[in-house]
Each structure stands twice: as C-alpha cells, then as structure tokens.
Amino acid sequence: MPRLSSRLLALIPLAVGINLALGKVASATSLPVFLDTVGTVLVAALVGPAAALVTGVVSQTAFTMLDGKLMWMAFLPVQLGVALYAGLAGRYRMFASPARAVLSGLGLGVIAATLSWPISLILFGGVTATGVTLVTTALTAVGVPLEWAVYGASLGNDLLDKGVTFFLVYVVLEALPSRMAARFPAAERSRGRA
Amino acid sequence: MTVRLEAVSFRYPTAGVDALRDVTLEFAPGGVHLVTGRLGAGCSTLLLAIAGLAPHVTGGTRLGSVITLGQDPATEEGRGAVAGRVGLLLPTPWTQLSGMAHTVAEEVAFGPANLGWERERIRGAVREALRLVDLEDLAGRDPGTLSGGELQRVIFAAVAAMDPDIYLLDEPAMELDPEAAGAMYRFLPALARRKTVILATTDLDRAVLVAGRVVLLDAGHVIDDGDPASVLGALRAVEAGATTTVARIAQRAGAQSPLPLTVPAAVARFAR
Amino acid sequence: MTLGYLPGSGLLHRSHPLTTATLAAVVSVLAFLLPGPAGPGMLVLALCVIAVAAGMRRVLLTSAAFSAPFWAFLILIHGVIGGDFATAAALAGRITAILTVFLLLLGSVHPGRLVDAMLQRGLPFGLAYLLAATLQAVPQLQQRAAAILAAQRCRGLRVGGSLWRRARAVVPLAVPLVLGALAEVDERALALETRGAGSETRRTALEPPLDRPGDRAARWLLLATVVGAAVWRLLT
Numbered sequence: 001m002p003r004l005s006s007r008l009l010a011l012i013p014l015a016v017g018i019n020l021a022l023g024k025v026a027s028a029t030s031l032p033v034f035l036d037t038v039g040t041v042l043v044a045a046l047v048g049p050a051a052a053l054v055t056g057v058v059s060q061t062a063f064t065m066l067d068g069k070l071m072w073m074a075f076l077p078v079q080l081g082v083a084l085y086a087g088l089a090g091r092y093r094m095f096a097s098p099a100r101a102v103l104s105g106l107g108l109g110v111i112a113a114t115l116s117w118p119i120s121l122i123l124f125g126g127v128t129a130t131g132v133t134l135v136t137t138a139l140t141a142v143g144v145p146l147e148w149a150v151y152g153a154s155l156g157n158d159l160l161d162k163g164v165t166f167f168l169v170y171v172v173l174e175a176l177p178s179r180m181a182a183r184f185p186a187a188e189r190s191r192g193r194a
Numbered sequence: 195m196t197v198r199l200e201a202v203s204f205r206y207p208t209a210g211v212d213a214l215r216d217v218t219l220e221f222a223p224g225g226v227h228l229v230t231g232r233l234g235a236g237c238s239t240l241l242l243a244i245a246g247l248a249p250h251v252t253g254g255t256r257l258g259s260v261i262t263l264g265q266d267p268a269t270e271e272g273r274g275a276v277a278g279r280v281g282l283l284l285p286t287p288w289t290q291l292s293g294m295a296h297t298v299a300e301e302v303a304f305g306p307a308n309l310g311w312e313r314e315r316i317r318g319a320v321r322e323a324l325r326l327v328d329l330e331d332l333a334g335r336d337p338g339t340l341s342g343g344e345l346q347r348v349i350f351a352a353v354a355a356m357d358p359d360i361y362l363l364d365e366p367a368m369e370l371d372p373e374a375a376g377a378m379y380r381f382l383p384a385l386a387r388r389k390t391v392i393l394a395t396t397d398l399d400r401a402v403l404v405a406g407r408v409v410l411l412d413a414g415h416v417i418d419d420g421d422p423a424s425v426l427g428a429l430r431a432v433e434a435g436a437t438t439t440v441a442r443i444a445q446r447a448g449a450q451s452p453l454p455l456t457v458p459a460a461v462a463r464f465a466r
Numbered sequence: 467m468t469l470g471y472l473p474g475s476g477l478l479h480r481s482h483p484l485t486t487a488t489l490a491a492v493v494s495v496l497a498f499l500l501p502g503p504a505g506p507g508m509l510v511l512a513l514c515v516i517a518v519a520a521g522m523r524r525v526l527l528t529s530a531a532f533s534a535p536f537w538a539f540l541i542l543i544h545g546v547i548g549g550d551f552a553t554a555a556a557l558a559g560r561i562t563a564i565l566t567v568f569l570l571l572l573g574s575v576h577p578g579r580l581v582d583a584m585l586q587r588g589l590p591f592g593l594a595y596l597l598a599a600t601l602q603a604v605p606q607l608q609q610r611a612a613a614i615l616a617a618q619r620c621r622g623l624r625v626g627g628s629l630w631r632r633a634r635a636v637v638p639l640a641v642p643l644v645l646g647a648l649a650e651v652d653e654r655a656l657a658l659e660t661r662g663a664g665s666e667t668r669r670t671a672l673e674p675p676l677d678r679p680g681d682r683a684a685r686w687l688l689l690a691t692v693v694g695a696a697v698w699r700l701l702t
Binding site: 005007015021022028030033035059062064065066133137168171172175 | 611
Binding site: 242245247250251252273274277278280281282284286289290291292293294296300303304305306307308309310311312313316349352353356 | 576581591595598599602603650652653654655656657658659660661662663665666667668669670671672
C-alpha cells in the first residue's frame with residue numbers, strides 16, 4: 001500500500017464522517033435514502049479512484065464498528081464498486097453539469113443495486129435495512145418471488161440514493177472556490193474545467 | 195544562520211498573483227522574530243515556505259532557495275532531515291488535533307511517537323512539555339472537553355514535545371481570549387533564549403512587547419527588516435497596515451516617525 | 467442500551483484485542499458453516515455464557531434489542547409468507563450470533579488500544595490512523611450535521627412535503643456540512659505533516675497490549691474449531 005500523504009490522512013476521515021453523518025440529514029427529510037456514499041464519491045471526484053477505494057474500505061469498517069453489526073462488512077464490494085465508478089465518472093467529467101451528474105448517478109444506482117442484490121439475498125435472506133425491507137415484505141405479500149422483491153426494493157432505493165448523491169457532489173464541486181479546488185488533483189477535471 | 199531565503203517567490207495553485215515575491219531574508223538562531231503585514235501580505239506563506247510545507251502540502255510553485263537548518267525542506271531528503279526539528283502552530287486549535295488521541299497526554303505524544311522515539315523518551319518529553327505550558331493536571335483529560343485556550347496550549351505542548359529547533363507560530367493567539375492570549379505571548383521570550391521563534395501575527399500590540407526583530411511584508415515583498423522601534427515606528431508601517439494602535443493614533447495626531455509604539459513610549463514622548 | 471466501549475476488567479477486557487477479534491471472526495464464519503437453526507442457536511448460547519463470564523451482560527440486552535427487527539421481518543417473510551420457519555430461525559440466529567460477538571468485541575476493546583495492537587503487529591500506520599481518526603471524526607460531523615439542521619430550520623427550511631421538495635431540502639443541509647469539512651483539510655494536513663504523520667519512520671506504539679500465552683492458546687483453539695467445523699461440513 002503506498003504511503004498516504006498528510007492531505008489524504010486529513011481528508012479521508014472527514015469524508016467517512018460525511019458518509020456516516022449524512023444519514024442523519026437523510027432521516028430528517030424522511031427521504032428513503034442513506035446518502036452513505038457521498039464522502040466516497042467526493043473523494044473519487046477530488047482525488048481519484050484509488051483514494052476513493054481506501055475511503056470506501058475505511059468507511060465500511062468504521063460503519064461496521066460504530067453500528068456494531070459485523071454483517072455490514074459483507075457489503076464492502078458495493079462501496080468499492082461505488083468508489084471505482086465515481087472515480088471513472090470524475091475522469092470523464094461527469095460532474096460538469098447537473099444533468100450529467102444525475103444521469104451517471106442513476107447508472108450507479110443500477111450497478112449498486114445489482115451488486116448488493118446477491119449479498120442481501122444469500123447472506124441475509126433478503127432482510128437488511130428496515131425501509132427497504134418493508135418494500136420487500138410488501139412485494140412478497142402480493143406474490144412477487146423473493147429474489148425479485150429484494151432486487152426491486154433495493155433498485156428503487158439505490159436509484160434515488162445514488163442520483164441524489166451524485167447531484168450533491170456536483171453542487172459541492174460547483175460551490176468550491178477554485179483556490180480550494182486547486183489543492184485537489186482531480187477536482188478541476190471532474191467538474192469539467194481542466 | 196538557522197534559516198536563509200534567497201530570491202524566493204511562491205505562487206499557490208491557480209492563484210493569479212505570487213504570495214511571496216523575491217524574498218531574501220536570514221534568520222539568526224535564537225530570539226523572537228516577528229513577521230507581519232496586513233492580511234494577505236504573505237506572512238503565513240513565509241512560515242510555510244520555511245517549513246517546506248509550501249509547496250509540499252499546499253501545492254504550488256516555488257522559485258529561489260530556502261535553506262532551513264542546512265537543508266531545503268521542500269525536498270524529500272530535506273524533509274526527512276528536518277522532521278521534528280521545525281514546529282508549526284496554526285491559528286485554530288481544534289483542526290490541529292491529531293484525531294486519534296483519547297487523552298491530552300496521548301495528543302502530546304503523537305508527534306514523538308511518529309518520530310519513532312522509545313517509550314521512555316516519549317514519556318519524559320510529554321511530562322516536560324505539559325509542565326512547560328502548565329497543564330500537567332490535565333494530562334488524563336479528553337481533548338474534546340477542553341476550552342479553546344487550553345486546547346491551543348495542549349497543541350503548543352504537542353509541538354514542544356518534539357523539541358524542535360525552530361518554532362513557527364502563525365497567529366497563535368487568534369482564537370484565544372485576551373487573558374490566554376497574553377499568557378501565550380509572555381511565554382515566548384524565555385523560549386527564545388534556547389530556540390528560534392518566528393512569529394507571524396497582526397496582533398502587534400502584544401507582539402511588540404516580545405519581538406526582538408521585525409520583518410514587514412506587503413503584497414509578498416519584504417519592505418522593511420530591523421528592530422521593532424524603527425520598523426513599526428516608520429510611516430511605511432502605518433501605510434502597510436501593520437503597526438501598533440498607539441503608533442497609528444500618534445500618526446493620526448500628527449507625530450513624526452519614529453512613532454511611539456506603546457503607551458509608556460507615547461507618554462514619554464508627548465508628556466512634557 | 468449502549469454501543470461501543472464499556473469500561474471493565476473482565477475476561478475479554480484483559481485479553482489481547484487480537485484474541486477477541488479472532489473470536490469475532492471465528493464466530494462469524496461458524497455462523498455460516500454450522501447448519502441452522504441449531505448451529506447458530508448453539509453459538510448464541512455459547513456467547514451468552516461468555517458474556518456473563520466476562521461481566522458484560524449488558525451486551526446481551528443491546529444485542530436482543532438490535533436483533534428484534536430482524537427476527538420480526540425474517541419470520542414474516544420466510545415464515546408467514548414463505549411457510550419455512552426453520553430457515554427464518556436459522557437466518558435470524560446467524561445475525562444474532564454475529565451481532566452479539568461483535569458487540570462483545572466493541573465493548574471490550576478500547577479503540578485506542580486496537581490501533582496500538584495493529585501497529586504492534588506491523589500494520590501500516592496509514593490504515594490504523596485512518597480508522598482511529600475516523601472513529602473520532604464521525605461523532606463530530608454528526609454533531610455538526612445536527613447543528614446545521616437546526617440552523618436551517620430556524621431559517622425556515624421545510625423538510626416535509628412531496629418527494630421532490632424533500633429531495634431539494636437535502637441540499638442546504640448536506641452542502642454546508644461538506645464544504646465546511648473540505649475547508650479544514652488544508653490546516654489539518656499541515657498540522658499532521660508537522661507532527662510527523664507523513665514520515666516514513668516506524669511509529670512507536672504507546673501502550674501496546676500484552677499478548678500472553680493464554681491469548682495465543684485461545685486463538686489457536688478458535689482457529690482449530692473453525693477448521694474442524696469446515697472439515698465436518700465438507701464430509702457430511
């Protein structure tokens with residue numbers, strides 16, 4: 001593992017803190033989203049996919065430790081998928097406009113749902129976060145087979161979650177004064193100005 | 195010479211202008227060197243350049259040569275040689291916390307532990323440093339429960355624990371209440387007997403009482419360099435927005451340079 | 467109901483963090499290896515015994531509280547709707563076992579000691595630092611998020627209404643939090659660099675936990691159990 005620079009040592013804990021703190025914001029607005037990857041996506045757009053991967057790993061570990069539920073570690077592949085996708089999105093200047101940001105966010109939503117689907121189903125029998133599970137329960141009650149119910153529920157959730165997440169990162173990049181953006185290697189490119 | 199800068203210019207990334215322009219300065223060992231100027235004049239940048247943090251952590255481009263303790267602190271090699279020998283104190287206490295200490299003692303030990311010292315040496319250094327800032331009884335406290343003033347003193351101890359040769363203090367009393375600020379400044383002359391202290395601040399009313407030499411910056415240039423009375427008492431200092439309150443008032447009242455810098459000096463000058 | 471570290475001096479507190487971590491890992495693997503619902507059930511029972519022996523009964527309460535919703539949903543989905551209560555019990559038991567052992571781990575290992583243990587084992591400083599700093603940063607940012615929520619509410623931000631309205635309300639809540647955090651990165655990086663965080667030197671562990679023969683024996687025993695269970699599973 002390459003030596004982490006002091007900037008990354010300073011940035012990553014904050015990014016993970018953002019991942020875990022925005023959950024409060026989300027529940028305040030009663031939106032069925034977690035917003036627990038905003039920090040990871042932000043690091044991907046500001047620094048790049050490698051740093052975002054580290055952020056994802058630390059984030060999932062910290063979340064597991066703070067929540068006291070070891071099973072969350074099983075969803076690590078999803079965080080890593082988010083980190084890689086967001087890093088690519090940054091490289092392809094997907095944060096240059098709100099439309100591009102939201103569309104790529106929706107794309108990630110599909111990928112994230114597809115990645116978490118087997119994990120949810122096989123390891124947890126389809127029961128994970130309360131809100132999503134409510135939808136799953138409702139779907140099975142009307143006769144939808146379990147596999148599809150789980151996928152459907154998490155797809156809806158992930159589309160909204162990742163769409164909003166990418167939009168938020170777009171807004172933050174827009175609002176960042178160029179003096180600050182310049183300190184981060186990938187920032188200018190992500191927002192389409194380099 | 196402890197620090198020598200020659201024709202140093204520095205520009206932050208995507209900045210339109212240089213933060214430092216053609217700066218040539220020397221800092222002899224020992225004493226309190228005051229670097230001042232209005233906001234944006236380049237005082238903080240100068241400190242960062244001396245530490246090599248500009249450009250290493252801040253990015254940007256540096257021209258000219260900086261030799262700190264015999265090394266260029268911006269190079270890989272220089273950084274290694276200078277590690278722990280240049281201490282930096284920034285204005286806001288809470289952003290300087292290591293983030294992984296549960297007690298004040300752990301926070302102070304963070305630097306020495308990173309330098310790989312043996313445990314006994316670290317323990318001794320922590321004790322000494324806490325004694326220096328008079329916070330020994332807070333050693334077991336959680337840093338998150340401390341006031342701004344106490345926290346800044348803990349960070350000061352954390353820097354002192356590494357026993358650096360140079361102390362770079364960037365507005366160290368900015369977030370402190372007047373009493374804590376006064377205490378921080380009063381502390382410096384004793385420190386400066388054994389170490390080199392370079393202080394960047396606009397709090398000149400206090401700084402003038404401890405500084406032995408003043409460097410005046412304006413828009414990145416060095417426009418004056420000498421003893422406090424002549425540098426801060428000159429009209430140039432008033433124009434550059436960097437002088438004491440008393441001097442400003444005296445100038446407004448029509449006094450000629452060298453302007454008096456403190457109340458006793460003004461009284462001596464005007465009371466007949 | 468408490469999460470996180472519980473001060474104490476029982477069996478688990480005195481063990482080396484790696485031992486307790488191994489226990490957690492082993493129980494997690496066994497939870498999947500052992501056929502349910504009896505397998506996970508035995509694990510949960512064993513953990514209850516350990517918890518009481520280590521003086522950490524509180525953990526059992528927390529674990530029960532957290533598992534309850536899982537039990538409810540699983541029984542509903544797999545049991546009532548699917549008709550297979552055995553699977554529901556197996557899955558729920560698995561979750562409960564893992565949850566309990568993890569709470570025991572969290573409750574007996576002080577986060578600071580965990581980092582020291584990692585460093586002692588030679589793990590790269592960067593990762594250990596990130597974990598430790600993150601655990602401290604999270605509550606701070608959560609507090610800030612709450613403060614921003616209160617402040618924006620004072621300014622008339624409405625968080626109810628249609629989906630679209632609510633989605634828009636997220637922006638003035640999330641963006642200030644993120645921008646505020648980013649503004650600090652510079653100073654934090656400077657402070658860390660000055661205190662040697664970026665240096666290549668091997669960091670000294672300040673108070674490394676004791677690794678006693680009992681600890682080592684316990685770890686080997688645990689690993690042997692997993693291997694044994696795996697072999698048994700393969701053969702049957």
